[in-house]
Amino acid sequence: MRTLSTLLLSLVMVMTSTASVPPDSLNAAAAKAYLAGDHATALVHYTALLEFGISSDLYYNIGNCHYKLGDIAQATLHYERALKLAPGDEDLRANLELARARSKDRVNELPGSSLLAQWNRLAGGRDPDHWARISLWSVTVLFVLLAITLFLRATKIRRWVRIMGALSALLAVGAFAMASARHAAITDNTGAIVMVPKVDVRSEPNGTSTVLFVIHKGTKVQVLEHSGAWVEIKLANGTVGWMQEEGLTRI
Amino acid sequence: MRTLWSFLLLIALTGTTVGQEIGFTASVDRNAIAAGEQLRLTIQLTNTRERFSAPDMGGLVVVAGPFESSNFSYVNGRMTSSVSRTWTLTAPQPGKYTIGPAQVKVGGGIIATDPITIEVSKGAARPSDPYANQGQKSDANLFATITLSKNKVYVGEQVVATYTLYSRYNNLELSKYELPKMTGFWAEEIDLGDNGWEDRPRTINGIPYNVAVLKKQVLFPQKSGKLRIEPLELTCTVNRSFFNRGSEVGVKSNTIDLQVIDLPQPAPIGFTGAVGELQLTGTIDRQQVKLNEAFQIDLRFAGKSNLKLLEAPAFDVPTDLERYDPKTVDKISVTGTGMSGTREFQYLLIPRNEGLFEVPALELSYFDPATGRYEVLRAGPFPLEVLPGEGGRTARPERPAQTDVQVLGEDIRFIHTGDLDLRPAGEHLFGSAWYWAGLGTPALAFVALLGWRRRTEAQRGDAVLMRRKQADRVAKRTLQDAAKAMEAGASGPFHDAVSKALRGYVGDALGLGLAELTLDRMRAELGRGPEGSAIAEEVTRILGVCDMARFAPSQDRPDPALYQAALEVIGRMERTLRV
Numbered sequence A: 001m002r003t004l005s006t007l008l009l010s011l012v013m014v015m016t017s018t019a020s021v022p023p024d025s026l027n028a029a030a031a032k033a034y035l036a037g038d039h040a041t042a043l044v045h046y047t048a049l050l051e052f053g054i055s056s057d058l059y060y061n062i063g064n065c066h067y068k069l070g071d072i073a074q075a076t077l078h079y080e081r082a083l084k085l086a087p088g089d090e091d092l093r094a095n096l097e098l099a100r101a102r103s104k105d106r107v108n109e110l111p112g113s114s115l116l117a118q119w120n121r122l123a124g125g126r127d128p129d130h131w132a133r134i135s136l137w138s139v140t141v142l143f144v145l146l147a148i149t150l151f152l153r154a155t156k157i158r159r160w161v162r163i164m165g166a167l168s169a170l171l172a173v174g175a176f177a178m179a180s181a182r183h184a185a186i187t188d189n190t191g192a193i194v195m196v197p198k199v200d201v202r203s204e205p206n207g208t209s210t211v212l213f214v215i216h217k218g219t220k221v222q223v224l225e226h227s228g229a230w231v232e233i234k235l236a237n238g239t240v241g242w243m244q245e246e247g248l249t250r251i
Numbered sequence B: 001m002r003t004l005w006s007f008l009l010l011i012a013l014t015g016t017t018v019g020q021e022i023g024f025t026a027s028v029d030r031n032a033i034a035a036g037e038q039l040r041l042t043i044q045l046t047n048t049r050e051r052f053s054a055p056d057m058g059g060l061v062v063v064a065g066p067f068e069s070s071n072f073s074y075v076n077g078r079m080t081s082s083v084s085r086t087w088t089l090t091a092p093q094p095g096k097y098t099i100g101p102a103q104v105k106v107g108g109g110i111i112a113t114d115p116i117t118i119e120v121s122k123g124a125a126r127p128s129d130p131y132a133n134q135g136q137k138s139d140a141n142l143f144a145t146i147t148l149s150k151n152k153v154y155v156g157e158q159v160v161a162t163y164t165l166y167s168r169y170n171n172l173e174l175s176k177y178e179l180p181k182m183t184g185f186w187a188e189e190i191d192l193g194d195n196g197w198e199d200r201p202r203t204i205n206g207i208p209y210n211v212a213v214l215k216k217q218v219l220f221p222q223k224s225g226k227l228r229i230e231p232l233e234l235t236c237t238v239n240r241s242f243f244n245r246g247s248e249v250g251v252k253s254n255t256i257d258l259q260v261i262d263l264p265q266p267a268p269i270g271f272t273g274a275v276g277e278l279q280l281t282g283t284i285d286r287q288q289v290k291l292n293e294a295f296q297i298d299l300r301f302a303g304k305s306n307l308k309l310l311e312a313p314a315f316d317v318p319t320d321l322e323r324y325d326p327k328t329v330d331k332i333s334v335t336g337t338g339m340s341g342t343r344e345f346q347y348l349l350i351p352r353n354e355g356l357f358e359v360p361a362l363e364l365s366y367f368d369p370a371t372g373r374y375e376v377l378r379a380g381p382f383p384l385e386v387l388p389g390e391g392g393r394t395a396r397p398e399r400p401a402q403t404d405v406q407v408l409g410e411d412i413r414f415i416h417t418g419d420l421d422l423r424p425a426g427e428h429l430f431g432s433a434w435y436w437a438g439l440g441t442p443a444l445a446f447v448a449l450l451g452w453r454r455r456t457e458a459q460r461g462d463a464v465l466m467r468r469k470q471a472d473r474v475a476k477r478t479l480q481d482a483a484k485a486m487e488a489g490a491s492g493p494f495h496d497a498v499s500k501a502l503r504g505y506v507g508d509a510l511g512l513g514l515a516e517l518t519l520d521r522m523r524a525e526l527g528r529g530p531e532g533s534a535i536a537e538e539v540t541r542i543l544g545v546c547d548m549a550r551f552a553p554s555q556d557r558p559d560p561a562l563y564q565a566a567l568e569v570i571g572r573m574e575r576t577l578r579v
Helices: A002-020 A023-035 A039-049 A056-068 A072-085 A090-102 A111-124 A130-151 A155-187 B002-018 B130-138 B433-459 B463-488 B491-510 B519-526 B530-551 B560-578
Strands: A191-194 A198-202 A211-216 A220-227 A230-234 A240-244 A248-250 B023-028 B032-034 B038-046 B061-075 B078-090 B095-099 B103-106 B109-112 B116-121 B142-148 B152-154 B159-167 B172-178 B185-189 B202-204 B207-221 B225-229 B233-238 B247-252 B256-261 B271-284 B288-290 B295-305 B321-323 B327-335 B338-351 B355-359 B362-368 B373-379 B382-387
Touching: A023 A039, A023 A056, A039 A056, A056 A072, A056 A090, A072 A090, A072 A155, A072 A191, A111 A155, A130 A155, A130 B433, A211 A240, A220 A248, B023 B116, B061 B207, B130 B142, B130 B159, B142 B233, B142 B247, B142 B256, B159 B233, B207 B256, B271 B373, B271 B382, B463 B491, B463 B560, B491 B519, B491 B530, B491 B560, B519 B530, B530 B560
Parallel strands: B032 B116, B152 B256, B271 B362, B288 B382
Antiparallel strands: A191 A220, A191 A248, A198 A211, A198 A240, A220 A230, A230 A240, B023 B038, B038 B078, B061 B078, B095 B116, B103 B109, B142 B159, B159 B207, B172 B233, B185 B207, B202 B207, B225 B256, B233 B247, B271 B295, B295 B338, B321 B338, B327 B338, B355 B382, B362 B373
């Protein structure tokens, strides 16, 4: 009982201590430690920053710290989390590529999905709310233009205003579709990274069925279905099998 | 016959003298010696021919002897005979020694000499080999030693081990020998050439020995700490001769410990691992070289060190020079003083581009045990001018050959140090209340704007405009009534409706009261251009036909052409007024 209370107390103290440090100075301290080669300290600071919120840059930096400390699986996990928020970040893609190259399993992506990835990169940008913001702007512009036509008598200008209004209406519809697609991608949590050294993937959700293949730490999988403590997973190359969920961490 | 007599006489005489004067003495030439010096012991027996035993030497070592001599004299009718034996003795250690009595049996009794005391002082003699001393103590006739040139060395410093056999036997054959195993050393044999017994005997504590150096090795300790060299064991057959099969004697040398000290840490960058004395000379064979022609840089290490363990130094050259693996040329000799000589690394280089180059200076270091410090070796820099190759400059294109940018390393990209733009997890703009509000607000604002505009127009009393705006809609609604009446075949309501629609529309569109709908007035309103008066006339005509039908019901059936004409004229007016 006393240990529990001391634990709680220390937890509260840690929380208050991190909360008392402003995020900007934490960020600066982390960057300084990273530059000096003290990646462990940088990681502690960046992880403390997660208290204040998330961003692709923060996940990216945490991934870098893990990479430098040699934990490729954790690095991959955080890069993937950052990628969800900012599929268009060049640095992120380059580092994720290196982390994937250093993990044990090489999974060839299905041919179709690389094109999709290209599209996602274009559609995603560096900002998760990119398209939502564009749709808001274009709707605003559309109605402003409509309002202008109400008051315009000159026919020539009115025609131009109508064309622009049609364009912004198109843009608004497109951007809305994009934003909803991005929203779906960001809130999707079927992606996961293997966090244990080695996992047997079986044909059925029990420990006695045939082992179909073996995957290792750092490999990305997609969770399709649940059955008790077991999940059905799919690799990027399309292979499907069952494994226990405890070996996975969701992106 | 006389000779026989005299012989008999002699015997008789001799017999008489025996009983008279028998002497037995022991003497030394000196009573005090320094350790390692020699003295001579002589024991003389006079007037008897009995054999006497050798005395107990009391710890003194017999170097030589005994040598026996006999003396016979006949003086004044008195005949004297004496026998003497002489030993050469020495004492390895200082102290007091007593030579015991020698005894001889004469007649029924025993005669003994007096014991002799010898004082052996500590000699001013040269410091002799402690291992030889030790070996001599265990077996004074045959022993072996291992000696090292140094007892305390640094890791990698060379030390010479000598395996020596000392023997006092005249006849010795080595039948078996086993060299100690070397653990922790890198050993290099020294070629002793034609080895055998040394010409001159070596004297250890006054005792001469035949000495053979069995083997010499240069040892390079590879680790620090106390390294032990196990004893050398050998078996010799001694005193073998034609008559004698000889006997086997086992010999075991001393063990020896070598104290090995670690090199001071940290070793400087460019430490070659060499320990000893070293010099480096770097030479380049040309200052000017033509393009694609080979030239050579030699790095020559000279000195006393573990040269055979020296590796070719990492030698950076500008990328436009192509470097080949170096050739190693050794002139290394291993002698009694250790390993020395030169090792030369010959680097062949070929310039692949013109211009002035400089092969940067090479800085290496070695450890000098004499000073206990790392010493720096320097070679270069080597300036070099590369001239255009065969065919001169014109044969070559001006543009230098391009090469791909070399990727030297791979690493992740740097962290993003700017503002992290943190936002609460799980909150997205899309789908949030703010988003829907953002989408809805412009639409609502627009609707509000429309409403506001309509209200202000009504308030401004712009009834004319309102009427005109609605004229089209009102006319079309009334015309629908006309169409119904036309289908029902009711002539009166049909003409009524057409007339009402047209009058209403024209009145609303032109802002005229029903009473004002005269041809002239309509012409005045629509007037400008032929189109205006044509419309006015058409309107007047249709209204006229309607009025005729209403007041003089001659035609029974409603005329679809009239309906069409009314629709058409409303359309024409609409277009005219809109413009």
